[in-house]
Amino acid sequence: MLSKKTKYGIKALVHLARQEDRKPVQISTISKTENISQKFLESILLTLRKNGMLGSKKGKGGGYYLLRDPKEIPMTTVMRLLEGPIAMVPCVSLNFYEKCADCPDEATCAVNKIMLKVRDNTLEIFRNTTLADLSDTHVTL
Amino acid sequence: MLSKKTKYGIKALVHLARQEDRKPVQISTISKTENISQKFLESILLTLRKNGMLGSKKGKGGGYYLLRDPKEIPMTTVMRLLEGPIAMVPCVSLNFYEKCADCPDEATCAVNKIMLKVRDNTLEIFRNTTLADLSDTHVTL
DNA sequence: TGCATACTCTAGTAAGTCGATAGGGTAAAA
DNA sequence: TTTTACCCTATCGACTTACTAGAGTATGCA
Incomplete structure (x- = not known):
């Protein structure tokens, strides 16, 4: 069985991939549109960032974005x-x-x-x- | 990931299938040759029996056997x-x-x-x- | 320059589930 | 009366999921 972590992670990655420009997307946005607990999603995105999959930008207008095509x-x-x-x-x-x-x-x-x-x-x-x-x-x- | 229950269950079934005659095989025999905790194997074989996969015979010369080819x-x-x-x-x-x-x-x-x-x-x-x-x-x- | 805002990051924890194992006792067949 | 399947219960640890609280940091505006 697929863990929810993986399931949510894939959904978030797809969400980011569907973004036309490569602008940062806030956690809260993904959380709402994909129906994922925000805090849980936070930790998932963090591991994705640590492993070179995502980049992040802090502060206003910040968020996560894909590093690769x-x-x-x-x-x-x-x-x-x-x-x-x-x-x-x-x-x-x-x-x-x-x-x-x-x-x-x-x-x-x-x-x-x-x-x-x-x-x-x-x-x-x-x-x-x-x-x-x-x-x-x-x-x- | 495959649970050990499934893994052991498959091993036990294969063991029984390799038996040429359809004589009952004791739990302890399977447990020893397949390196499976006897108690755990017990519960696995029980569910296999309850679901029509295995038959069992109590008492001396008893054990489990496949019901189908x-x-x-x-x-x-x-x-x-x-x-x-x-x-x-x-x-x-x-x-x-x-x-x-x-x-x-x-x-x-x-x-x-x-x-x-x-x-x-x-x-x-x-x-x-x-x-x-x-x-x-x-x-x- | 400095403050407020909006974010990411970190840690701790609690409930729930599941896997694996162990012990003890009962029933049936030879 | 011995052998063996059968059954019930309980435990322990690990993992998953989720929530909470707060620390750290970049940005924009006054």
């Missing part, structure tokens, strides 16, 4: 940042690999086998989808 | 039973659908859009993979 932001990056591993099991994760304590041999593990396939498929989707794709309201994926 | 058990069934919804968001779930409280329109929701695609892909994999496929140690998926 939405076309250049694949969903893999967003997901790994907000949700963590894309794989359903650590033993098939690329970026968050961890050996299972209980499993003696990954090569013959049934769970490993199928989850590897699922990960490959999911990864490909996220890789080929950018923030710009999601921001387009008309085009279906 | 492994070829007839798609992973969708197993996943829904153990893990719950396959979709990452309730609003794109087939069997566990729930409308998002914050989202005014699913048709234009970016999260909905991409997660629908992920679900379709994952679902197809689980649908086309049976317990028999996982039980085969040699064939890769």
Whole structure:
């Protein structure tokens, strides 16, 4: 299950991507239009900023803005940042690999086998989808 | 992330599927060979039994056994039973659908859009993979 | 220059849920 | 009478979500 953090984060990023100019958008604006608890959103945007996804401007007329072109932001990056591993099991994760304590041999593990396939498929989707794709309201994926 | 419940459940089912005859296998046997806490495994097998996946026999020579042919058990069934919804968001779930409280329109929701695609892909994999496929140690998926 | 405003940032915390495990006891089959 | 499935309860820790209060900082205006 996707955490609300990730869900809200994606929505906020899409909101920013839909902004035509790259002017800062205030947290309160995003919070209201996307129906997200303002304080919670605050912490989410903060992690996005710390990881080089967003820039921020303080003071009057301040807010958050995208640092890169939405076309250049694949969903893999967003997901790994907000949700963590894309794989359903650590033993098939690329970026968050961890050996299972209980499993003696990954090569013959049934769970490993199928989850590897699922990960490959999911990864490909996220890789080929950018923030710009999601921001387009008309085009279906 | 896959819960350990699901992971262990799949392992146990595969263990039973690999059994040539359909004789009952004791919990303790599965627990030892698969490195699963016996008590935890107990509760997992119980839910599998209650949902018509396994049969059980009490007393000496008792244990758990598969009720159906492994070829007839798609992973969708197993996943829904153990893990719950396959979709990452309730609003794109087939069997566990729930409308998002914050989202005014699913048709234009970016999260909905991409997660629908992920679900379709994952679902197809689980649908086309049976317990028999996982039980085969040699064939890769 | 300096004050007020409008923002981001930080920290702490509380409630709720979930995962995993442990203990003890009952019922049925051989 | 032994073996084994079955059932109930309780705990502990971790994580998620969300709220609260305030500190820090840039901007615009007088």
